[in-house]
Amino acid sequence: MQRMWELMRRWPLAALAVLTALQTAGALSARALWFSDEVRYADAYAELLRGHWLVLNLNGVAYPDKPPLYFWLLRALDAVTGVGDPAVFFLGAAVSGFLVLWAVLLWAKALRLQDDAGLMAGMVLLCTLFFAGLLHYSRMDMLFAALITASQAAFCAAFRTGNEAQRGRAAALAMLLAALATLTKGPLGLLFPIVTTLLFLSWRGRAREFFRKDMLPGLAVLLAVVFSWVAAAYVVEGPGFLRKIFYEQIFQRATKTFHHAEPWYFYLVAFPPCWLPWMLAPVALPLRRLVSAAFWRGLAQGRKNASPEADARAWLWISAASGLVLLSLLSGKVVVYILPQLPPLALLLALALRDGSLPWRRLWLATAALFLVLAAAASQGARFLPAPVAPDGGLPGAYAVAGGFAACAAGVFLLRRQEPRHVLLALALLMPAWVQPAARTLSPALDAIMSPKPQALVLQQYAKLGYTPLSHDIYQGIYSYYLGGVIRETWAFDMLDKAVAEEDVVLVIKKKRWDAWTERPAQVTKVFEQWMAGQTYYVAVSRRDGTPPPPPDACGPAE
CATH class of the missing domain: 3.40.50 (Rossmann fold)
Known part of the structure; x- marks a missing residue:
């Protein structure tokens, strides 16, 4: 196991690409598109192929809900690979997921973390049930999260102590990536990285640095990219279309949405299942420190003289917490909006897993128990169906998925006393044991009630x-x-x-x-x-x- 880990540590991007492929290969054409977003985005892509590439169309009329960047990526993948639709939609999900992992590696490097922290964080994401599922679901949220994460990495590089000479270039790159995120799914792509950066600089007593003249080139890049598309949309569709974007899609959804309105605490309930199995990590973490006054005094006293690792932890915690707070302030809430908060949490967990003094065996035992529960639930999946999906009343693939969950449980249990990185690697290698039958057999059976x-x-x-x-x-x-x-x-x-x-x-x-x-x-x-x-x-x-x-x-x- 150590030899394999060393090989992956030398080639982390290639290692994460292989692990992603193990979860997604062979499943690009396995199932139909599901209600509701998948089929709507597919029609928007079909309209793009008919010539509506600048302003998306849906069912023959202009579609203000989403900017076009993700659909341009799909068209590029279609042109390069020749897979065509609908397979290209699932290829887009897999490629976007890999881009998230790449962005995590870049963020770890920008934060000057240990050489394998980014690799471990990537594996944490690949072993997250929610992330593994989204690798097989056609949405732009993966690309959105990748660009936000990459933008934060560039901002980290821009404001890293000792990197002042490169600040203008790094900030311009960060703004470009934030602009591309905005053209993927809207202004949260800009707000997430900028709010995180401002809060971190404020924490370190450096907020004024964000408003110096070396940030002007980045601001120019941001405005040029975003408003070039806005101007083009105005020319194509007129002022009414822009009103729909800025008033109905942005202002109303943020303040009083007609769709997906949820209470402020929605993400407090929705987040824990999305972070499984890592929501179980507190069983191994020294949470008693949080009730110690000395811990908080030290945190406050060290904020202006922090080490690089302390800076990294502060940046990551601010990113995750501020993002969840920002999402909670919006009127419209959907579970998948949480996705950009997972990369900073994955990096934080990777840093924690490097601490061999913590009782990680507790986490692995809890994780094994969780996978056993999932195995039992999957084996009885047909009982939970609201309508039959097979002539015999069963759920095709359910037992194979249950077996995969059981394999994950067994692997984690047997290796529970090994180094955390080795257990994490084993789990990443075992994940396809349930993901593949879920994607290739079970999910297609659900077409009868989902498509x-x-x-x-x-x-x-x-x-x-x-x-x-x-x-x-x-x-x-x-x-x-x-x-x-x-x-x-x-x-x-x-x-x-x-x-x-x-x-x-x-x-x-x-x-x-x-x-x-x-x-x-x-x-x-x-x-x-x-x-x-x-x-x-x-x-x-x-x-x-x-x-x-x-x-x-x-x-x-x-x-």
Whole structure:
């Protein structure tokens, strides 16, 4: 084990690339895209291929929710590898995850941590259940976290004592990366690194350094990158589009969102599961120090004369804590927003794991117990399904995933007395034992209850016969990608009644809205039903002349 560790320590980036590949290889085309973000982003990408590369489109109209950078990355991966969609969406997730690990290595170097701290932090992330799952989920959050982490690394280099001569260049790079993060998912990409930097400099009594003239080139880079896209969007879509971005998508979501509104303590509840198994680390940490007045006095007294490692710990703690506070202040909250806070926590845990005097055996025993619980839960996964996904009522892949969890538990338990880095390496090598069957067998089985593809294919069959596809009171763009084109969307029953009276329509509607449609015309006939992501959906068909529509089987195959 030591020989393998030394090899990885010499080539940390290559080692993390191999470990990432072990978790993701062979799973790029394993499953369909799921409700709701995956299929919406897929349609935005399809619209990009049709020419809407500067301002994204969704279901045929401008899409102000997201900037385009992540979709440009997908297009580049598509062009370089030739994998095409939908596989490129999962390739984008894997590549973005690897970029997070690379950024962590750069941050460790900028903080002047020990030579293997970055490698250990990367392995911590790869062994985090939440991170491992996101390697197989098509979102821009991984790229967002990578750019934020890299920006913080550049800011660390810019304000490192003794590096004043390079501050302007390093700060410009940090601002460029923050600007790219902003063009990936919005202004939090700028706020996270800048707030962390300002708070750290304030802690060290150096806040004025951020406002000196050597920061001006970085400010110019930031403004040039962000406002170049804003200006281009204005030219393409006009002032109304910018209002949607700055008022509806930024201001309203931050202050009083109509979507994903949660209480201030949301992340206090959501964070612990996202940090498993490392949420168990306190069993091995000297938490008694936190109730010691001497600890806090020493922390306050040493803030202006700290060592490089103390500076690094302060920067990382400020990054993690300020990010969670900032997220908690926003009106809109989603679990995946936590992702940028995991890299600083991973580096902090890596530093702690280097301390051989701590009783890490407790952590490994707790981790083994957790994986055994997960193994037991996975083996009974079919019992928790809200709807059947297989003819026999089982859950394909569940026992293989359970076996992988059990293997992780056994490995950690057997090596619990070894050096922490060796146990961490073993766990990183064992993670694919459950990740691969989860990605290649279990997740595809869940398409039946997680993907709108079955409904979209029925819509497509009837659309070929001349029926007008229509969705009622459902998120924008849910069906467009698998339908292969724009679907008309209605939000009120009078619009729906008008369409049914004037055209032959194939309609997708939630069961609760179907039941509320009390004046539903008699000729509207249900032809398909699917439970998906928490509720039942119907596909119904109506002919304006009142004659019965053909069943789906008689419509011919969908593409």
